[in-house]
Amino acid sequence: xxxxxxxxxxPYIQWVARTRDFSAVMRRRELDRTRAARALLRFIQVGMVxxxxxxxxxxxxxxxxLSVVFMALGLVILFLYPIVWAYLAVLPLVxxxxxxxxxxxxxxxxxSEGLFAAHPATKIAVAGSYGKTTVKELLATVIxxxxxxxxxxxxxxxxxxxxxxARRLKGDEEVLIxxxxxxxxxxxxRFSQTTHPNIGVVxxxxxxxxxxxxxxxxxxxDIFSLADYLHDKDVYVTGESEPLKPFIKPEHHTYxxxxxLDWRIKDIVVSLDGTTFTMTHGRTxxxxxxxxxxxxxxxxxxxxxxLAIKLGLTEKQVEEGISKTQPFEHRMQPRLVAGAWVIxxxxxxxxxxMRAGLRLLSELPATRKLYVTPGLVDQGSETEAVxxxxxxxxxxxxxxxxxxxxNSVTHFIQEGLEAHGYEGTxxxxxxPLAFYTNLTHFTAAxxxxxxxxxxxxxxx
Amino acid sequence: xTKQTVGVFFGSxxxxxxxxxxxxxxxxxxxxxxxxxxxIVPIYITKDGRWFSDPKLKEISxxxxxxxxxxxxxxxxxAIQFDAGLTLIKPGLKTKKVKIDIAFPATHGTYGEDGSLMxxxxxxxxxxxxxxxxxxxxxxxxxxAKQVAEHEGISVTKWTWCSRxxxxxxxxxxxxxxxxxxxxxxxxxxHLGSSIGITRVAEERELQNALEVAAYYDDxxxxxxxxxxxxxxxxxxxxxxxxxxxxxxxxLSVTEKGVFDFDTKYMNQGKGKAGGKNGAxxxxxxxxxxxxxxxxxxxxxxxxxxxxxxxxxDASGTARIDLLIDSKKQxxxxxxxxxxxxxxxxxNWRAAGVSPVELVAKLLQLAEERHEAQQKLATTFSTxxxxxx
Numbered sequence: 001x002x003x004x005x006x007x008x009x010x011p012y013i014q015w016v017a018r019t020r021d022f023s024a025v026m027r028r029r030e031l032d033r034t035r036a037a038r039a040l041l042r043f044i045q046v047g048m049v050x051x052x053x054x055x056x057x058x059x060x061x062x063x064x065x066l067s068v069v070f071m072a073l074g075l076v077i078l079f080l081y082p083i084v085w086a087y088l089a090v091l092p093l094v095x096x097x098x099x100x101x102x103x104x105x106x107x108x109x110x111x112s113e114g115l116f117a118a119h120p121a122t123k124i125a126v127a128g129s130y131g132k133t134t135v136k137e138l139l140a141t142v143i144x145x146x147x148x149x150x151x152x153x154x155x156x157x158x159x160x161x162x163x164x165x166a167r168r169l170k171g172d173e174e175v176l177i178x179x180x181x182x183x184x185x186x187x188x189x190r191f192s193q194t195t196h197p198n199i200g201v202v203x204x205x206x207x208x209x210x211x212x213x214x215x216x217x218x219x220x221x222d223i224f225s226l227a228d229y230l231h232d233k234d235v236y237v238t239g240e241s242e243p244l245k246p247f248i249k250p251e252h253h254t255y256x257x258x259x260x261l262d263w264r265i266k267d268i269v270v271s272l273d274g275t276t277f278t279m280t281h282g283r284t285x286x287x288x289x290x291x292x293x294x295x296x297x298x299x300x301x302x303x304x305x306x307l308a309i310k311l312g313l314t315e316k317q318v319e320e321g322i323s324k325t326q327p328f329e330h331r332m333q334p335r336l337v338a339g340a341w342v343i344x345x346x347x348x349x350x351x352x353x354m355r356a357g358l359r360l361l362s363e364l365p366a367t368r369k370l371y372v373t374p375g376l377v378d379q380g381s382e383t384e385a386v387x388x389x390x391x392x393x394x395x396x397x398x399x400x401x402x403x404x405x406x407n408s409v410t411h412f413i414q415e416g417l418e419a420h421g422y423e424g425t426x427x428x429x430x431x432p433l434a435f436y437t438n439l440t441h442f443t444a445a446x447x448x449x450x451x452x453x454x455x456x457x458x459x460x
Numbered sequence: 461x462t463k464q465t466v467g468v469f470f471g472s473x474x475x476x477x478x479x480x481x482x483x484x485x486x487x488x489x490x491x492x493x494x495x496x497x498x499x500i501v502p503i504y505i506t507k508d509g510r511w512f513s514d515p516k517l518k519e520i521s522x523x524x525x526x527x528x529x530x531x532x533x534x535x536x537x538x539a540i541q542f543d544a545g546l547t548l549i550k551p552g553l554k555t556k557k558v559k560i561d562i563a564f565p566a567t568h569g570t571y572g573e574d575g576s577l578m579x580x581x582x583x584x585x586x587x588x589x590x591x592x593x594x595x596x597x598x599x600x601x602x603x604x605a606k607q608v609a610e611h612e613g614i615s616v617t618k619w620t621w622c623s624r625x626x627x628x629x630x631x632x633x634x635x636x637x638x639x640x641x642x643x644x645x646x647x648x649x650x651h652l653g654s655s656i657g658i659t660r661v662a663e664e665r666e667l668q669n670a671l672e673v674a675a676y677y678d679d680x681x682x683x684x685x686x687x688x689x690x691x692x693x694x695x696x697x698x699x700x701x702x703x704x705x706x707x708x709x710x711x712l713s714v715t716e717k718g719v720f721d722f723d724t725k726y727m728n729q730g731k732g733k734a735g736g737k738n739g740a741x742x743x744x745x746x747x748x749x750x751x752x753x754x755x756x757x758x759x760x761x762x763x764x765x766x767x768x769x770x771x772x773x774d775a776s777g778t779a780r781i782d783l784l785i786d787s788k789k790q791x792x793x794x795x796x797x798x799x800x801x802x803x804x805x806x807x808n809w810r811a812a813g814v815s816p817v818e819l820v821a822k823l824l825q826l827a828e829e830r831h832e833a834q835q836k837l838a839t840t841f842s843t844x845x846x847x848x849x
Contacts, residue, residue, distance in 0.1 A: 013625050103824050265773065338810060339810060367813055368813070427496070430496065431495070434493070434494070435494065438494050439489060440810075441490060441491045441494045441815065441816045441817050442816075442817050442818070443810070444808060444809070444811075444812070444813045444814050444815040444818070445808045445811045445812070445813055446813050447566055447813075447815070
């Protein structure tokens with residue numbers, strides 16, 4: 001489970017503290033016995049043996065010397081070893097992080113600041129609570145049609161990932177696209193100072209990482225420190241995120257389904273094959289067809305097209321670039337399963353993403369619509385409100401069947417559904433893994449299934 | 461709310477024993493587990509007729525790995541108690557009783573689908589899925605089924621039948637009846653499904669061997685004319701008083717022998733001559749055209765003939781009606797009824813918009829509705845008859 005939390009002590013300790021039955025908690029994967037995992041296991045095993053030996057010695061000595069207290073203490077140490085080591089498992093990580101990893105990371109990050117500063121490329125930073133990876137991939141694909149582009153890989157978006165990205169650069173890239181994965185106050189400001197972006201894109205604001213930020217205001221302020229760094233020049237902000245609006249300044253460019261810069265958007269068509277629309281600017285018209293799914297992606301696609309034109313790509317290159325964009329794995333990814341369309345959006349982890357997905361579900365035709373979700377994690381004090389809101393969004397969509405995974409937020413979603421008069425079928429699944437692996441038992445030809453978010457074992 | 465207990469009965473003393481295991485586990489138990497509304501109790505009937513019940517029997521790996529033999533050696537057979545219901549008695553250090561609220565038979569062929577199990581459930585007076593006793597008996601006896609269909613004015617190909625005893629004692633009489641039929645002929649055991657024991661006979665010299673093959677499996681044998689310009693279709697149906705069809709399906713897998721035999725259906729994933737071509741899809745029993753590409757009128761006629769047969773034999777729950785079509789004459793002939801199609805024909809229902817979970821849930825609902833209706837019928841009454849003795 002520690003490995004499942006990517007060796008982060010805090011979420012692991014939180015999981016240990018709230019788990020009551022450890023007999024069947026690891027369902028989705030086995031331990032990947034990497035070198036680090038083996039070393040950690042060995043440390044725990046040795047620690048356990050030492051504790052058992054110590055407890056046994058104290059118990060026997062106490063018994064022989066008729067010291068009830070000593071004997072009792074020994075027995076306590078002896079029998080509590082599983083609990084003690086469930087917690088102490090993080091000890092080498094904390095120590096190692098303090099003494100080895102952090103200093104090494106600090107050195108690499110400091111070095112990368114120089115590499116980014118010296119790099120001649122146009123540097124585009126992408127920040128926001130959601131939609132960052134999609135926008136980054138879109139920009140990379142489209143601009144890559146006419147410029148040498150390098151982008152941070154997958155969802156590697158924290159300072160050390162940026163540093164490793166900088167070390168791999170050849171130096172001849174014309175455009176760098178860097179995703180900013182904020183996790184707590186001050187992150188985006190630090191990323192900006194290290195990577196020296198020239199252009200900033202802000203994709204949206206939603207309750208995320210509130211365990212660290214505490215409030216949406218704090219998260220918004222951190223995200224907009226990117227605009228501060230750029231002195232509000234060349235900052236592109238989505239116009240489709242309500243919580244962002246108080247942060248938008250007149251100097252910022254907004255992008256939306258209406259348009260971006262001087263481009264106007266019309267004729268939007270969304271289907272399971274993708275999204276098509278046209279963009280016009282004066283006498284110039286771009287006919288765009290993307291494999292990406294959903295009306296909410298029109299604005300990011302348009303932004304990618306407009307920025308690409310701004311960076312000197314031809315209209316043909318832009319159209320070709322957009323035509324090459326395909327759904328990313330687990331992000332609004334459609335697939336045909338036994339006659340039913342399943343849209344896999346299991347990487348989605350924000351209420352805004354849920355809103356966009358449910359809008360898509362509502363828009364697409366199907367004989368029967370199913371919506372599957374466990375809810376959202378890391379919503380902090382907003383947990384109840386966010387999940388009741390999710391219930392409202394579902395009730396307004398509304399799918400014929402809602403499948404919820406039994407967990408700590410299920411009842412909030414159910415309350416939201418009831419409060420907004422949802423009349424379809426609600427199925428609460430006790431075994432999410434069994435459900436996902438047997439999804440075809442629930443589907444028939446003509447069905448449309450939207451699966452949003454997925455909780456790993458440590459959240460269940 | 462207490463969950464009802466569904467007993468899934470499978471295996472049994474049948475040539476289709478192994479097919480039944482797949483039907484029970486893949487098409488019934490797994491979707492029922494996902495439905496989450498019932499306790500599911502598997503009851504496995506061995507080829508020698510012993511009954512076992514254990515949660516491990518819900519996993520196909522126990523059977524596919526061959527570990528079933530060692531499992532059976534250590535397990536103890538269950539007993540049945542009729543106590544105004546059906547209760548399984550599991551022996552052990554502490555005898556355990558499991559009351560079955562609804563039976564879901566998944567047996568194919570003899571000692572199960574043929575009405576045998578339905579008799580047990582009727583005696584126990586519990587709801588059970590699928591055709592009732594009478595319909596099962598008729599459906600599983602091709603002789604009876606053809607006689608009923610003919611009587612109801614439904615077309616069947618020219619045919620005759622004989623018993624094994626008649627073959628042994630008066631073969632010339634049998635042959636003389638067969639001589640009135642036109643070759644090619646099909647010789648079939650009257651009670652088996654899954655195309656077991658069927659032979660296509662192109663000329664007279666092949667006849668005796670075909671009769672012997674059929675007689676090896678059954679004591680009643682059907683001999684019928686083949687249909688020219690043949691299109692074979694099958695129609696799954698579900699319902700009690702108001703049955704509905706799924707899609708008309710055209711199996712395309714035909715062996716070199718011209719028969720859709722057991723191996724082609726179940727062992728080669730249906731990869732016969734026509735497998736996979738022309739957009740055909742692989743169903744539970746191999747490649748098929750789903751829905752069958754027939755002219756609209758013929759497609760509708762096929763559905764109507766299938767429904768007529770379903771009603772004629774008083775089927776309920778579910779069944780699959782096989783039809784033969786002479787594509788030139790546009791004539792539809794009733795071929796046979798399968799009261800418990802392999803894997804419930806869930807691939808067809810799924811294509812028709814019914815998910816496996818919905819399918820099993822609906823079948824259980826139909827079972828309960830039929831049982832409830834039957835409870836309203838008077839079967840006993842008070843008389844003074846005994847007082848005279």
